[in-house]
Amino acid sequence: MSTNKGGGGGKKKKEVKKETKLGMGYKKDDNFGEWYSEVVVNSEMIEYYDISGCYILRPWAMEIWELLKEFFDSEIKKLKLKPYYFPLFVTENVLQKEKDHIEGFAPEVAWVTKSGKSDLEAPIAIRPTSETVMYPYFSKWIRSHRDLPLKCNQWCNVVRWEFSNPTPFIRSREFLWQEGHTVFATKEEADEEVLQILELYRRIYEEFLAVPVSKGRKSEMEKFAGGLYTTSVEAFIPNTGRGIQGATSHCLGQNFAKMFDITFENEKGERSMVWQNSWAYTTRSIGVMIMTHGDDKGLVLPPKVAPIQVIVIPVPFKDADTTAIKGACESAVYTLNQAGIRADLDARENYSPGWKYSQWEMKGVPLRIEIGPKDLANKQVRIVRRDNGTKVDIPSTDLVEQVRVLLDGIQVNLLETAKAKRDACIEIISTWDEFIAALNNKKLILAPWCDEEEVEKDVKARTKGELGAAKTLCTPFDQPDLPSGTVCFASGKPAQKWSFWGRSY
Secondary structure, three states: OOOOOOOOOOOOOOOOOOOOOOOOOOOOOOOHHHHHHHHHHHOOOEEEOOOOOOEEEOHHHHHHHHHHHHHHHHHHHHOOOEEOOOOOEEEHHHHOOOHHHHHHHHHHOEEEEEEOOEEEEEEEEEOOOOHHHHHHHHHHHOOEHHHOOEEEEEEEEEEOOOOOOOEOOOEOOEEEEEEEEEEEOOHHHHHHHHHHHHHHHHHHHHHHOOOOOEEEEOOOOOOOOOOOEEEEEEEEEOOOOEEEEEEEEEEEEOHHHHHHOOEEEOOOOOEEEOEEEEEEEEOHHHHHHHHHHOEOOEOOOOHHHOOOOEEEEEOOOOOOOHHHHHHHHHHHHHHHHHOOOOEEEOOOOOOOHHHHHHHHHHOOOOEEEEEOHHHHHOOEEEEEEOOOOOEEEEEHHHHHHHHHHHHHHHHHHHHHHHHHHHHHHEEEOOOHHHHHHHHHOOOEEEEEEOOOHHHHHHHHHHHOOOOOOOEEEEEEOOOOOOOOOOEOOOOOOEOOEEEEEEEEO
């Protein structure tokens, strides 16, 4: 349910497919686009597919998605969400029932027009989102106030076809997501849930992916097509100077209820219109994490989402007792696994320890444990952190306790480092000239705004170019003081609020 429509701006590029290899050919600060394309392949997150904009998600990516899913699913079940699965296809007349909604998605809808060699009687759309798929049935299932609230969630794929510059995880023609659709008797209940879900999205980004985000409200121009208002969590990528929408939680109001005749009989026996929400986050979240933490050696994974949190590597020197070393490694993995830590042993004999170090660094595993003859003799292990390269020798008896402390420290450090980098990019401006200078310096701009749609359109038009136009990212809930007499940076009219502006993915 992302409201993002535009690409990264600029001309349409042909997708260049990368091959998996060890080591990185590009540096993050020198050529971010090539670095990102290389890191997602070399770390075995994705494989390119023969249809542009479609990607094979490999286990290293899917296991991260499953860890996020496990957290989110358990949280929404506490809110009494029920699992559903609705069909992938939707008829043209149903899809077009809500005019603003379909206009917002029209360029991205993929259509099935043939069965074998025969033309279908009427084309069938593949869901770009499921409001129009679900809501005719909500109308059927909801009769009385006793049928409310109705709360459904589905984990599925969606297809959005029309765009340029496909980027793995960030902009793909098919992606995985969860979409929640809820129905209430009152606006108050709907408003409350919008923020409950938004807080869960913040937790996914900050507590799990260690990516700092701003919670806020989208402008009228950027809100979900056909909805009443949209809230979002917004991240920022300092290397490219672009904002990126992390997840959205929409209050749809009563618009869809009118279109699909979703009404209920209240306690007084009168017919009333329902209030609805929809909300989603996608596999894009994995791409935001990669962009935020990755470095010139490859991925850097936060421990909470790392499929393997600790990789144990035997380091046998010549004439060393390899059996004893391997036994100590197996014992370390067993001890860590028993304590609920995701640890694994790399016992491959056809690769050197140095080659293994590079591969697991590329894959972003938070901690590496090395055990050689000296470690065996001293009843210790050597632990190396992926995030900062720090090495420490610890007694084997303290293994679980020390590993837990280190993993927690890495999780905290990644968020704090990313937050410091993000915050260093925030620039508060008050004039158009300052705005343009900040935009060209890849800043996340906080500006006083009159909150008029025409002014936002004008800013978009005036900043259009090779790198893409600037737009509002969100109006943060955490509003700085707005002194009386403050004027809009773009129109000179009285400012109503502070909003984040910038280029975006």
